[in-house]
Amino acid sequence: MxxxxxxxxxxxxxxxxxxxxxxxxxxxxxxxxxxxxxxxxxxxxxxxxxxxxxxxxxxxxxxxxxxxxxxxxxxxxxxxxxxxxxxxxxxxxxxxxxxxxxxxxxxxxxxxxxxxxxxxxxxxxxxxxxxxxxxxxxxxxxxxxxxxxxxxxxxxxxxxxxxxxxxxxxxxxxxxxxxxxxxxxxxxxALAPLTAEPAPHADLAGVSVPDAQVRVPVGKGAFETAGGFLFTHRGYSGPAVLNVSHLTALGRGRGDVPAVLVGWTDATAQAWEAALAEPGRGLVTTTLRAALPARLADRLLADADVPPDRARADLRRDERRRLVDALTATPLPWTGDEGYKKAxxxxxxxxxxxxxxxxxxxxxxxxxxxxxxxxxxxxxxxxxxxxxxxxxxxxxxxxxxxx
CATH class of the missing domain: 3.50.50.60 (FAD/NAD(P)-binding domain)
Structure with missing residues (x-):
């Protein structure tokens, strides 16, 4: 045979x-x-x-x-x-x-x-x-x-x-x-790195987090996965990203652009609310950097429009809400993937x-x-x-x- x-x-x-x-x-x-x-x-x-x-x-x-x-x-x-x-x-x-x-x-x-x-x-x-x-x-x-x-x-x-x-x-x-x-x-x-053109996070290339929570809304529910996440010069990689790329590929084939939402740690929104509301004059930046790479923490603060020198005690309600959203459900801008070459x-x-x-x-x-x-x-x-x-x-x- x-x-x-x-x-x-x-x-x-x-x-x-x-x-x-x-x-x-x-x-x-x-x-x-x-x-x-x-x-x-x-x-x-x-x-x-x-x-x-x-x-x-x-x-x-x-x-x-x-x-x-x-x-x-x-x-x-x-x-x-x-x-x-x-x-x-x-x-x-x-x-x-x-x-x-x-x-x-x-x-x-x-x-x-x-x-x-x-x-x-x-x-x-x-x-x-x-x-x-x-x-x-x-x-x-x-x-x-x-x-x-x-x-x-x-x-x-x-x-x-x-x-x-x-x-x-x-x-x-x-x-x-x-x-x-x-x-x-x-x-x-399938299982391909995602790309973004232009690449809005190219300055974070090389930054990785070990336990990102990535989800893609599907119908009335969501496809969820967790694992390593890596920023690249062209977009995003790591197991958590690769495991959802089939949904973006299928969506793109239908002319759709499925949302990809990222939580940067395994902490829930409620847990982050509590962490950011802890008493004391500690800086919000310090709280984020304790859980995330410094470059990513600083970027999330900027995206949430929170001053880097803001103390937790001085964090306004709208700032806290934007920051928690950024920490637990950042919309990932993507336009494609690396194709069969890297799938x-x-x-x-x-x-x-x-x-x-x-x-x-x-x-x-x-x-x-x-x-x-x-x-x-x-x-x-x-x-x-x-x-x-x-x-x-x-x-x-x-x-x-x-x-």
């Missing part, structure tokens, strides 16, 4: 198919295997989340189908595979709850997966640029850029989406799925109703399977997208290998 793409999902598909007895050829267009694994987590690789919750995933397909796919290989079983099978111990980063290899080296994860695949008998071919995949008498035939053809009874498409194109992701699997008659949900960059994942993709959730085999073409980012689902920052890649790769590999 063939596996197209030697990333997270592809390596997992190839390994489990080979262990199930299939003769597997793994085709990778680039010269380097698992590039996204190596660059993930700042070179540390956030292998898994510490808690799996399907409710945090985003899909335009059936959430029931997505839940069935995720349940095929639960978090505990995945952790067991990495630690006990691959011999890669994982540890929880206490401040984020993410699981990283103890070595803090993403290359250990990539190398462990490659070694497992080759030990199982997978034939790994790099520099194999697949330009076409079509049904044939043998099952499926992949055409390579040099004109060569590779045939197999089944094929797993794990070529990624459109995000981080420098790693080789170019949307081949999405184009293939469309050409073969599958419904592909509209795609968009962590691709939103949209092959609809989950297009595949059998038990095997990920195409409902249109027997012997064709999809896995990983090419499918219509993604999760927030924190290992959830690897969780999806590992689970779908394993499921497709086992399905393609047959009973």
């Amino acid at each position: 063939l596996v197209l793409g030697a990333g997270a999902a592809g390596l997992m598909a190839a390994t489990f198919a080979a262990r199930a007895g299939a003769d597997v050829v793994l085709l990778e267009k680039t010269r380097r295997v698992g590039t996204k694994i190596v660059i993930s987590g700042g070179g540390r690789c956030n292998v898994l989340p510490s808690v799996a919750d399907e409710r945090v995933f985003v899909t335009d397909s059936s959430r029931r189908l997505m839940g069935r796919i995720l349940a095929s290989w639960p978090l505990d079983a995945q952790r067991h595979f990495f630690e006990d099978d691959l011999g890669i111990p994982l540890s929880i980063e206490t401040e984020t709850g993410k699981l990283f290899p103890v070595s803090n080296r993403a290359t250990d994860v990539r190398d462990g997966l490659v070694n497992a695949a080759t030990a199982a008998g997978v034939a790994l071919r790099t520099g194999a640029d697949v330009t076409g995949l079509a049904p044939s008498a043998a099952g499926w035939t992949a055409t390579l850029g040099d004109g060569a053809a590779v045939e197999a009874h089944a094929a797993v498409v794990a070529t990624g989406g459109l995000s981080v194109p420098k790693t080789g992701s170019d949307g081949f699997g999405l184009r293939l799925a469309r050409a073969l008659g599958h419904r592909v949900k509209p795609t968009y960059p 962590e994942v691709t939103g949209g993709g092959v609809g989950l109703g297009e595949v059998d959730p038990r095997t990920l085999e195409s409902r249109h073409h027997p012997g064709l399977y999809f896995a990983g980012e090419v499918l219509d689902a993604f999760g927030p920052i924190g290992g959830h997208n690897f969780l999806w890649a590992w689970a779908t790769g394993r499921l497709a590999g086992l399905g393609a290998a047959g009973p």
Whole structure:
């Protein structure tokens, strides 16, 4: 059988198919295997989340189908595979709850997966640029850029989406799925830094806060997330921003501009009201700087039109109200995002109703399977997208290998 793409999902598909007895050829267009694994987590690789919750995933397909796919290989079983099978111990980063290899080296994860695949008998071919995949008498035939053809009874498409194109992701699997008659949900960059043109906060570039509260009004409620926030020269980044960028991308596609509101700490409006009303002649600036970076605190004072030398005791009611609003619900001016170049994942993709959730085999073409980012689902920052890649790769590999 063939596996197209030697990333997270592809390596997992190839390994489990080979262990199930299939003769597997793994085709990778680039010269380097698992590039996204190596660059993930700042070179540390956030292998898994510490808690799996399907409710945090985003899909335009059936959430029931997505839940069935995720349940095929639960978090505990995945952790067991990495630690006990691959011999890669994982540890929880206490401040984020993410699981990283103890070595803090993403290359250990990539190398462990490659070694497992080759030990199982997978034939790994790099520099194999697949330009076409079509049904044939043998099952499926992949055409390579040099004109060569590779045939197999089944094929797993794990070529990624459109995000981080420098790693080789170019949307081949999405184009293939469309050409073969599958419904592909509209795609968009997800988990991407936001931009603002012009950039009103460029002077704060490099300033970060550890526990920003970001929310986007949606319908009668709001989508809320918390985590690190980073000002950049072009806009805003950090997990709290990336985790809402799919809503801004979808809104922009509709011609809408969803509001993005930021609370700069985990303190409520009531808590800030009390802090700013504490007795004494202490300065408001001192109160803010105790909880925030000085440059950000000074900027919020200026935006709220509160003099920097104002004492808490002298703070007027209207000044306190504006300041609390700035501290807990600053409207973030944004105009776009950094696109697929810096997006962590691709939103949209092959609809989950297009595949059998038990095997990920195409409902249109027997012997064709999809896995990983090419499918219509993604999760927030924190290992959830690897969780999806590992689970779908394993499921497709086992399905393609047959009973």
